[in-house]
Amino acid sequence: MMRLARLAVIMASTLTFASTALAQQESDATQMSVEEISNQIATLQTEYDNFSDTVATLQREEQQLREQLQSLRERNRELEQQRQVALEEMNNRYQQLVDDPSIDIAGAQEAYKEAVMAHQQNKEDIKTQVQLVSAKSREVEEARVSKHSLLNEIETFKDQRNVARVERLQEEFNRTGDLEVSQSIVCDREETLSQCETRGKLLAKQKASKQYLDQTLADLSESELARTNLERVSPNVQILGSKTVSDGFSGQGNYGVKMGVELRGQLPQSQACTLLDIDVRYCAVKRTASNEPATDEPVDSSVMHPLTIRSNVYDDEVMIDGVSYGSTPIEVMLPGGEHEVEIIKYGYTAFNQTLNLKDAQVIRAELEKSEYSFTRGEKIQDILFRDVRGPELVVMPSGNFKMGDLTGNGMANERPATTESIARPFGITDTEITVTDFRKFVNDTAYVTEAEKNGSCAVLQNGMPKFNDSLNWRNPGFSQSETSPVVCVSLNDAQAYTQWLTQKSGFDYNLPTEAQWEYAARAGTETDFWWGNDVGFGKANCRNCGSDWSNQRTAPVGSFQRNPWGLFDTVGNVWEWTTSEQSSVVRGGAWNFAPSLARVSTRMELPADFSSNYIGFRVVRAQ
Incomplete structure (x- = not known):
């Protein structure tokens, strides 16, 4: 439980401030303005940048300690040679003493004593240095673990800012106001005076509506952006009332009228996101204002x-x-x-x-043949023993794809984008490994996870990953079904599972590489999510993504649509372990992380022994 103690001191001001503000924001989104949220984001971003520097500093300190340890070990070899030389000299002097008792051997004895003491002191220094390296290495790992929680807070505030932007736009656009306009027309010869008067007043109301709409757009806080996207929406103005201030006919058959008009702007809630050019899910948030006009066309859902x-x-x-x-x-x-x-x-x-x-x-x-021709029989499910079957896999074809940040929305560790080659087809589980799948492994092997042994399953509390010794894959801190993804498993636990599959099936199972995972998750697309660049609403299980499980717990696997290559839950639900040449990396986002961190190219490096109730895995099998 003390593993994050030092880091907690480093992060205290940042995450306590962020989590407190976030709790307030989520309880009442109207209490913070767009500007206030933007200021919070700027503050947290500064903290994040500073914390990134702190991580880099810790890594440099670790490297220096390792270099010092190497120097001590090299020094140990030198001191051992000196001790051997001093011992040989003292033995020679003792031999001479036998033949000549007058020989003084005190100097040789003292030299040997000093050599032994120097060697012993160096060994103690090595022992101390090993402890320093181990402590610093753990500090670096803990820093990397905690860094992602701060990033999640930043991204969550960004979500809240978009909600606040929609609220502000609705409030600014759907306001009520008064205009006074003048309108003159020439009466047609075929018109009666009454018809000309009616037409003149109608044109006056239309003129007032146009002016009111233009003025409303000009007064918006994000007026320039709104005007850019105006052609994509259909806002309107409702005339609440009007009165004639003055009117009359001229001798030439002209009619003039001055009218006072009460108006209210009407922007359908679903169009607010279009006007702001943001994901439509921000406009699916339930509004609480009692005076908000219901501008969307009602549909009778009982029919x-x-x-x-x-x-x-x-x-x-x-x-x-x-x-x-x-x-x-x-x-x-x-x-x-x-x-x-x-x-x-x-x-x-x-x-x-x-x-x-x-x-x-x-x-x-009309369905068209895809670039990769899948045929029936490309779903794989190996028999492990007796009537026990392994997880179901879908074959991914070989091919090339673009990997990394392709849209410009990513982070530094997603760049530069590269072209990667998948040389051979491979099978990958169409869902994350479930509680049932993992239970078969545990029942057969009596395997004990690292979280069960060490009490090291982490949960997010006030924005910080905290280890809870009572949580593990059997009890992750929320209710799960047998078809929920297994969590509280480390990369080491996941690899133990793949080794068991390999042993039982006779085929080569592994965790996916980063390239394999992103290739399968993209399914031939080049957008942030396989369906587009916006996460949408109710399409995945991530924080504020509009599902029944969002920010509450994991969803049963397969609860959302699968991608074009047959995979479920590559967006959200749980982060998934993958491997790379440099380190262990999780991909895909999770139920309690911001949707911007569930993009197909988002990656987070974590220690191999880290486990949490928001990380699971899926497996691949070579053909």
Whole structure:
């Protein structure tokens, strides 16, 4: 429990401040303005940059200690040689003393004594130096572990800032105001005076609406950005009331009117994110303001409508709102409203469509052959022993892909982007390894995880990873089902599992390399997430991502749509262990981490013996 003690001192001012502010922000998002949140982010970013320097300093100190240890060991060899020389000289003097008792051997004795003492002192120095190196190495590991929690706080504040930006935009746009406008028109010969008057007042109201909209846009805090994206939305102005200040006809048949108009801007909530050019999930946050106008067109969700889906292939799979409905053709009854439809078949590009169901509808999908031709039988599940089967895998093809930050949204350790080659096809589990999968291993081997032995499963508390000796894969601190991803396992535990699979199946199992993981997670895409550059809402289990499990606990594997190559949960749920030439790295984000850290290229280096209730793994198998 003392492993993070020193680091806690380093991080205290940063994370205590951040977690306190975050708790306040999440309890009442309206209490902090966009500017206040931006100031918090700037402060935390400075702390993060300083902390990065601290980590680098600790690593340099560790290297210096290791160099000093090497010098002591080299010195030890020299002192041992000196001791041997002094011993040989003293033995020679003793031999001479036998023949000549008058010979003085005190000098040789003293030289040998000094050589022995110097050698013993150096050995003590080596022992002390080994302890210093070990302590500094642990300090470096703890620093690397804790650094990511601060980054999570920063990214979470960024999310809160976007929510606050939407709130501010809605408040600024949907305000009520008054305008006085003047309008003159020439009456048509075919019009009666009453018709000309009605037309003149209507044009005056239209003029007031246009002026009010222009003025509202000009007064927005993010006016320039809003104007850039204005063509992508359809804001409107509601006329609440009007009164004629003065009007009249001229002798030439002209009509003039001066009107006072009360107006209110109306920006549909779903369009606020478009106007700000941010992910639509920020506009799915439930508003609490009692006076906010309901501008979105209502859909009666109690009415059921038939939906028929057909495709040009057989043996496909239809997913509606993340739920499988089997193969086409199908006809289902769905409530009115928005639904996500996806049709998948290995070897074909997935068909995706968002529809707003208001009446009976038919979808005729045309699936096209994908670049990589998968065929039936490319799902693998090895028999381990008796009727016990290993985890199910999906074959990934060989090929080249771009790896790293391809969109400019990444961090320094994701750059530069490179072109990587996957020389051979490989199988990878379509889900994270589950509690059931891991239990088969433990029951067969009586394996004890590092967290169970050392009480070292970490949880995030007030933004800091804290070790809890009562938590392990059987009890991670929240409820799990047998189909939930196993957590509180270190990289060493995960590798023990792969070695067991290899032994039992006769095939070569391993943890995925970083390249294999990102290749499979990208599934041929070059965006931050396999479906695009925005995480969306309700598409994954990450902090404030709109799922039933977000920021609460892990979700059962396969709770969300799989990517075009057949993998579930490559975004969020739990970080997944991977290996690289330099270190152990986790990928993919987690249920309690900001969505910006669940991008396909995000990577975090962690010690191999670290375990937490937000890290799991999946495995690969060579063909």
